[in-house]
Amino acid sequence: IPVFFMALVFCWAYEQTGSLWVPILLHVINNTMALLVGWFPLLIILLLVLAVLGLVVTILMVPAIREAWHQLMEKRALFRCVWKAPLFWLVGVAFVGFSLYMMVAR
Known part of the structure; x- marks a missing residue:
């Protein structure tokens, strides 16, 4: 994190x-x-x-x-694309969740 x-x-x-x-x-x-x-x-x-x-x-x-942040989203087409990509957010949430689990499991 x-x-x-x-x-x-x-x-x-x-x-x-x-x-x-x-x-x-x-x-x-x-x-x-x-x-x-x-x-x-x-x-x-x-x-x-x-x-x-x-x-x-x-x-x-x-x-x-x-x-x-809003200005950057408007300026960069890639960021607009990522912002609306559910798989990107799913992987990100899974990564953060796994990181938290590993911190607690120790």
Whole structure:
């Protein structure tokens, strides 16, 4: 599930900038932070604070996110097609359900 949301962020960064280097840089930053947390466990507190701030900003920006989503749907024929594809959503829901089951089963 976290990888899915990271992929959404990477896609958004690519759509906003038109450059593949931005998502690559975000990926490098993510991996670097994961490595540093392994070495400095207290760094997790800073990451949690940043995550909560990110969540708050996301909630505050819901109207703008919704508008950007609708504009993207209108601009990209592929997204309009996927939006109406029941098999795509069925597989997506099954994947999320299986991921949740595997997390609980551990």
